Amino acid sequence: MTALAEKANIITSSLDFIVNWGRKNSLWPFPYGTACCAIEFMSTETARYDLSRIGSEYVRFTPRQSDVLLVAGTITYKQAPILKRIYEQMAEPRWVIAMGACASSGGFYDAYCTVPGIDHIIPVDVYIGGCPPRPESFFDAMFQLQEKIQDESYMKARAERVKEQLEMIKAKTAECKENAEKAVKNAVSCGVQTIKEGKDNLMKKVAFWKE
Amino acid sequence: MADCEKLLAILEEKFGAKRDLADKWGFTVLVERENLHALMLFLRDDQSAKFDVLLDIVGVDYLGFKDYEGPRFAVEYVLKTMKAPVRRMRVKVLVSETDCKVPSIADLYAIANWQEREVFDQYGVVFEGHPDLRRLLNHAEFEGHPLRKDYPAHKRQWLSTNDYLLPELEARLESKGYKIVARSKEVMPNDDEYLEGSRKV
Amino acid sequence: MIVINPNGEQQALMPLNVGPSHPATHGCLRYMAAMDGETIVACETEIGYLHRGFEKMAERGTWQQVLPYTDRLNYCSAIMNNIAYCRAVEEMLGIEIPERTKVIRVIVNELSRMADHCICVAAAAQDLGSTTGFFYLFDSREKTMVIWEKLTGARLTNSYSRIGGLYRDLYNGFEEDVLDVCNTAERNLKDVHACFDRNRIFLDRTTNVGVISPERAISYGWTGPCLRATGVASDLRKDEPYYDYETYDWNVVVGTKGDVYDRLMVRLAEIEESIKIVRQALKRLKPGPIDIVDPRIRVPAHALAYQDMEALIGRFKSVYEGIRVPKGEHYCGSETANGELGFTLISDGSGKPWRIKVRPPCLTQFAAYQELVEGSMLADSMATLSSINIIAGELDR
Numbered sequence: 001m002t003a004l005a006e007k008a009n010i011i012t013s014s015l016d017f018i019v020n021w022g023r024k025n026s027l028w029p030f031p032y033g034t035a036c037c038a039i040e041f042m043s044t045e046t047a048r049y050d051l052s053r054i055g056s057e058y059v060r061f062t063p064r065q066s067d068v069l070l071v072a073g074t075i076t077y078k079q080a081p082i083l084k085r086i087y088e089q090m091a092e093p094r095w096v097i098a099m100g101a102c103a104s105s106g107g108f109y110d111a112y113c114t115v116p117g118i119d120h121i122i123p124v125d126v127y128i129g130g131c132p133p134r135p136e137s138f139f140d141a142m143f144q145l146q147e148k149i150q151d152e153s154y155m156k157a158r159a160e161r162v163k164e165q166l167e168m169i170k171a172k173t174a175e176c177k178e179n180a181e182k183a184v185k186n187a188v189s190c191g192v193q194t195i196k197e198g199k200d201n202l203m204k205k206v207a208f209w210k211e
Numbered sequence: 212m213a214d215c216e217k218l219l220a221i222l223e224e225k226f227g228a229k230r231d232l233a234d235k236w237g238f239t240v241l242v243e244r245e246n247l248h249a250l251m252l253f254l255r256d257d258q259s260a261k262f263d264v265l266l267d268i269v270g271v272d273y274l275g276f277k278d279y280e281g282p283r284f285a286v287e288y289v290l291k292t293m294k295a296p297v298r299r300m301r302v303k304v305l306v307s308e309t310d311c312k313v314p315s316i317a318d319l320y321a322i323a324n325w326q327e328r329e330v331f332d333q334y335g336v337v338f339e340g341h342p343d344l345r346r347l348l349n350h351a352e353f354e355g356h357p358l359r360k361d362y363p364a365h366k367r368q369w370l371s372t373n374d375y376l377l378p379e380l381e382a383r384l385e386s387k388g389y390k391i392v393a394r395s396k397e398v399m400p401n402d403d404e405y406l407e408g409s410r411k412v
Numbered sequence: 413m414i415v416i417n418p419n420g421e422q423q424a425l426m427p428l429n430v431g432p433s434h435p436a437t438h439g440c441l442r443y444m445a446a447m448d449g450e451t452i453v454a455c456e457t458e459i460g461y462l463h464r465g466f467e468k469m470a471e472r473g474t475w476q477q478v479l480p481y482t483d484r485l486n487y488c489s490a491i492m493n494n495i496a497y498c499r500a501v502e503e504m505l506g507i508e509i510p511e512r513t514k515v516i517r518v519i520v521n522e523l524s525r526m527a528d529h530c531i532c533v534a535a536a537a538q539d540l541g542s543t544t545g546f547f548y549l550f551d552s553r554e555k556t557m558v559i560w561e562k563l564t565g566a567r568l569t570n571s572y573s574r575i576g577g578l579y580r581d582l583y584n585g586f587e588e589d590v591l592d593v594c595n596t597a598e599r600n601l602k603d604v605h606a607c608f609d610r611n612r613i614f615l616d617r618t619t620n621v622g623v624i625s626p627e628r629a630i631s632y633g634w635t636g637p638c639l640r641a642t643g644v645a646s647d648l649r650k651d652e653p654y655y656d657y658e659t660y661d662w663n664v665v666v667g668t669k670g671d672v673y674d675r676l677m678v679r680l681a682e683i684e685e686s687i688k689i690v691r692q693a694l695k696r697l698k699p700g701p702i703d704i705v706d707p708r709i710r711v712p713a714h715a716l717a718y719q720d721m722e723a724l725i726g727r728f729k730s731v732y733e734g735i736r737v738p739k740g741e742h743y744c745g746s747e748t749a750n751g752e753l754g755f756t757l758i759s760d761g762s763g764k765p766w767r768i769k770v771r772p773p774c775l776t777q778f779a780a781y782q783e784l785v786e787g788s789m790l791a792d793s794m795a796t797l798s799s800i801n802i803i804a805g806e807l808d809r
Contacts, residue, residue: 032433034440034461034462034804035462035464035484035487035804035805036484036487036568036569036805039487039488039531039568040567040568042531042550043550043553043554043557043567046546046547046550046554047547047550047551047554048550048554061433061434061435073462074462074464076350076460076461076462076463076464077350077367077368077369077370078349078350078370078373078460078461078463079432079440079461079462080369080370081370081371081372081373082373082431082432082433086433108469108480108481109464109465109469110364110365110469111364111365111464111465111468111469112357112362112363112364112365112366112367112368112465112468113349113357113367113463113464113465114464114465115367116367131569132567132568132569134567231741233739233740233741234740234741234742235738235740235742236503236504236740236742237742237743239741263630263631264630264633264635265633266633266743266745266752266754266771267743267754267756267769267771269756269767269769270769271758271767272767276760276766277760277761277762287741287756289743289754289756289771291745293646293651298651298652299743301741301743320631320632320633321628321631321632321633321779321780322631322632322633322775322776322779324779325775325779326775333467346460347459347460348459348460348463348808348809349460349463350460357465357468358467358468364465364468364469364472375429375444376429376442376444376456376458377427377444379444379456380427380444380446380454380455380456381413383454383455383456383782384415384425384446384453384454387418387453387454387786388417388418389415389416389417389418389453389454390415390416391413391414391415392413392414392415392416392422393413393414394413395413395427
């Protein structure tokens with residue numbers, strides 16, 4: 001049973017395909033826009049470089065309803081705890097895009113107040129370079145994120161989640177097997193002993209009758 | 212320029228102000244900090260000056276300035292008027308490091324409140340008489356004054372968690388005539404919610 | 413929290429944190445409001461969430477290396493910040509830029525102003541609920557950005573102006589593109605006015621909301637369209653003209669009441685005035701040099717450095733030592749889209765700045781936010797916030 005739960009097969013991979021297709025084509029961004037990259041993001045969402053053609057129909061300014069945390073702009077140390085809290089408030093599945101040089105690495109603000117890259121605070125999936133990145137770069141990043149999502153596997157994720165339970169199940173099964181073997185051995189030895197006793201009794205009876 | 216000279220003569224006579232020679236392009240006046248408040252009041256209200264717009268308050272650190280002898284800090288006020296003949300001028304006050312205090316003009320101009328807070332934040336100059344002198348731009352757990360020349364630019368300081376603004380809000384309510392009877396509870400984050408690399412205060 | 417108000421009654425107020433992560437791109441502002449139902453009784457603001465250390469970074473390099481940092485101050489109209497900074501340094505150096513540069517700087521200034529006002533009103537429209545207005549206003553801005561890309565190489569933060577001139581000359585077809593932008597902007601303005609002028613909802617939400625008196629605004633140091641909306645006809649381009657602004661035929665737009673409606677309408681009307689200036693300036697473009705001929709200030713062209721010894725030396729010294737600005741202190745303010753952007757430059761005679769202080773117009777407007785909002789409702793505070801056009805890059809530097 002455990003071996004079946006871990007291995008991917010045609011059913012799980014079809015499920016993966018459908019789930020990932022749905023997720024990657026409806027990425028709702030949460031633009032955590034602080035600085036200039038946010039203005040370039042606004043240009044990306046308006047009519048010329050339309051963002052809704054890849055499924056991000058309207059931006060959700062709340063972490064509870066969004067999939068992609070799009071950090072656009074410099075993050076300072078004052079802002080950092082808030083970014084962390086917003087990331088934690090997002091529900092899984094969630095991804096993070098670091099847009100622009102400031103979010104990826106601190107940009108050219110090598111100062112006492114800027115965080116040198118948001119990966120010091122939250123895990124990042126895609127980094128976009130540029131100051132600010134062109135809308136085409138932004139689309140490229142979204143497509144890369146879509147490819148990344150496509151390669152995700154529901155079974156793998158499930159295996160990660162249930163790894164502990166599977167370990168426990170394995171351990172329990174091994175224990176039961178051991179107990180069963182021990183019991184069988186006991187029973188066998190008991191049986192052997194009864195047979196031997198029976199044989200002994202019989203031998204004694206035979207000897208008695210002989211005499 | 213004649214108007215500048217006239218104004219300078221009046222200011223020199225009343226407040227002991229001298230012309231600052233570092234500003235070769237405009238009109239800057241150097242004054243002692245004891246006379247600062249009276250000078251600013253005069254500049255704002257008097258008919259010959261009428262500087263009703265305080266544009267900026269600049270803090271300067273002269274540590275390491277070539278061929279400079281004098282107090283380490285300076286606070287400069289940039290003024291503007293649309294009515295009187297002298298349209299723009301600046302007022303400069305020199306502040307020494309050991310006695311880093313300047314009288315506040317937050318009661319004369321409404322914007323001076325925030326601008327003085329910023330100079331305090333970046334340089335550490337204390338403004339006496341300021342209603343609420345706290346940091347403006349850097350976070351609440353920041354130690355030091357970053358724009359001073361001896362503060363290294365790369366020295367980063369983490370913030371553990373954002374502060375509730377409740378004490379300041381209550382102060383504001385009290386200044387409007389409200390009395391606080393029961394405070395709201397501040398819920399601090401759990402231990403594992405603090406940022407790595409930060410210190411908990 | 414439970415308080416006793418000045419009348420002696422007991423009230424229960426709720427502290428509401430309108431945090432640094434806002435809808436619409438006014439990120440990085442925070443205020444804690446004590447609410448009595450839907451009304452804000454007291455409000456305490458906090459800024460500094462985008463403090464990037466511009467002033468400390470400026471002391472690191474040379475005078476020319478500050479230019480990209482100035483781009484990112486008011487990033488909606490980046491070229492205006494460049495020109496304001498270059499103008500301040502050029503006044504200190506005492507140089508006079510060529511005629512063609514002046515006209516080009518006026519054209520790009522006014523185009524940036526149009527773009528900035530477009531964004532401000534677009535974001536305000538979106539905050540009020542009208543995504544249509546948002547999309548309409550971005551049309552001319554996108555065309556402007558195509559011009560920026562062809563002219564400077566970047567769409568948004570283009571460091572176009574240089575101390576003593578410009579980055580490079582105009583491209584062929586610039587005039588047609590700019591005229592196209594002007595026509596598009598006029599068309600979009602007509603659409604936007606049709607959306608808003610007699611719209612019951614817009615009028616209800618913006619008139620008599622966030623009112624400030626002219627005296628209070630002046631005490632706060634307001635400048636720019638927000639001050640003009642209160643009725644004070646103060647525009648640096650008319651009061652202390654530079655780059656021949658007094659020779660163009662345009663008007664200063666002034667409002668009456670100082671509420672949100674006036675502030676937004678003043679901006680829309682200023683777009684029309686900017687279109688007038690751009691059209692007149694295009695006719696004045698005459699061929700000529702765009703940089704001053706002084707290798708100590710404006711670095712010679714790259715090709716010349718391979719041929720001419722003085723050009724090579726000029727380039728070398730300019731990059732390694734920087735432009736030597738004479739020792740002294742100077743303040744210079746220019747009229748940008750939000751108000752008077754001022755630079756206090758303190759030089760010690762070397763090629764590196766000793767101190768650069770930016771006077772951001774947004775700071776004065778946000779400092780008054782407390783007064784504007786206390787007594788109004790939460791929804792009104794959103795309208796007020798978007799009308800005073802806070803650009804966090806400028807506010808926090």
